[in-house]
Amino acid sequence: MRRDVANQINLLREEFGLLNKSELARRFNCDRRTVDRYISNLGNETRKPRESKSKLDQFKEIVIDKVDNYGSKSMAVFKFIQKKGYDGGYQTVNNFIKKHRKSEVKKATIRFDTSPGLQAQVDWKESIKMISKHGEVFEINIFLMVLGYSRLKFLKLTTNRTQETLFECLFEGFRYYQGVPKEILFDNMSTVVDRSNTTFKNISINKVFKYFSMDAGFEVITCRPYRPETKGKVEALAKLVDRLTPYNGEFDTFDELESIVKSFNEDINNEISQATNEIPKLRYEKEKEYLNPLPTMDVLLSYFHHEKQYKVSNESMIRYKGKKYSVPTGYIGCYLTVSQIDTELYIYFNQDLIVCHQISDKILHYKKDHAKDILLSDALRHYSDEDVELFIEQNLRNMDIFLEE
Known part of the structure; x- marks a missing residue:
């Protein structure tokens, strides 16, 4: 733009009002249409602010x-x-x-709120005190993981916040989501961050946790500084406190309290999220295909599942979490290891799987074949196979025993 033309036109217009466009074109040696364009834009031109240097x-x-x-x-x-x-x-x-x-x-919040399958956020609700029907005080923690796009949440009740517990919670969260987000945002927790080598923004990740993340297939993101307090996460944590308190005095055992939390988890995933104005469960259907596939879960199990040995009693049973589970009589006196996945208990001798039991509220858990061998080796050793079968059908099935084929 010719500034001399624009400036002169502005001065002449202020002095004389109406302008002769042909005369102006001859005076400035330019096309009449150029003059016409300048006059049309006169007054509409926005001057760029002059950039002023700051001492800073x-x-x-x-x-x-x-x-x-x-x-x-x-x-x-x-x-x-x-x-x-x-x-x-x-x-x-x-x-x-x-x-x-x-x-x-703003950048961090935008990053969290976009892209299906990109990010999940993890946090704990710590040291919640719940009182049973009998006045027993349970001090619990609740692990929370929420997907950034759908706001689908996974909750798990725990009694501690150790690194192994964190690994187990993430493991179960991945199974719940049927996939792994590309990155997970963590608070500055000691189970994730190596605090001795960490500065405010230059975060050093704990070595074991780094290996876990590589095996699981996600990138570790820490939220210091500029932590985005996203609505979905804050909303869920607030609801945890408000909606669990009425259950004080309403449960008997830890298992029952765990069921209450699982039910609450499903409730909030089927309610409209304040952050998206959509139901997380439905929005998740758009997100799940963008998650990374589940890794080899046995590899992740090794981070938190340390095999404890259980001695087989003379009853040919092991005791696990207060309940008894049968094994073949040939293992009496041996030490076995177990692995619990969801509601199934896997029992091993060395690396060989012996039996898989369904976990229930019953105290005694028998496989029918095990019960038969146990009775034949002891109480009913003088009975025939048919008599033992009849005894099992008429007696064990009517007792408070979980009997599986």
Whole structure:
């Protein structure tokens, strides 16, 4: 744009009002249509603001470094750059840091709220006290994982927050989601972060946790600094407190309390989320195809499942979590290992699977063949096979025993 033409047109118009476009075109040696365009745009042209240099400009990189990497506060940064030669005011520094932080929070929030299958967020609701019908106080923790796009949540009741428990919760969460998000956002928890080698923004991930994430197929993201407090997560944590408190005095055992939490989990996944205004369960249908496939789960099991040995009693049973499970009589006196997956208990001798039991509320769990062998070897050793079969049908099935074929 010819500034001389625009400026002269502006001056002439102010002085004489109406302008002769042909005369102006001859005077400025340009086309009449150029003059016409300039006159038409006169008054509509927006002048670009003149860029003014700030005393802070040459110190901005230092400010961002100290704020992002070390969590320095505005006054501390102000005093520091004063020694580097900054002679501006504190308010300039403070306003710049506020604007920078706001920008970073916005970026982080946008990242969390977009892209199906991209991210999940993990946190704990710690040290919740629940009281049973009998006045027994249970101090529990609730693990929470929420998918960023659908807001589908996975909750698990735990008695501690150790790294092995975290591994187990993530393992079960992946199975619940039928896949693995590409990245998971964690708080600055000691089970994830190596705090001795960590600064405010330069986070060092715990080695064991890093290996777990690689085997599971997700990237570890830590949310310091500029932690986005997304609505879905905050909403779920608030509901945990509000909606579990009425169950005080309403349950008998830890298992019953665990069932209450599982039921609550399903409830919130079938209610409209305040963050998306959609039902997480339905929105998840759009997200699940974008999740990474489930890894080889046996590999992940090794991070938290340390095999405890259980001695087989003279009854040819092992005791697991207060209940008894039968094994073949040939293993009496041997030490066996177990693995619980959902409601099934797998019992091994060395690496060989001996039997799989269905877990129930019953105290005694028998396989029919095991019960027959046990009775023949002891109480009914003088009976025929047919008599033992009849005894099992008439007696064991009527007792408080879980009997499987």
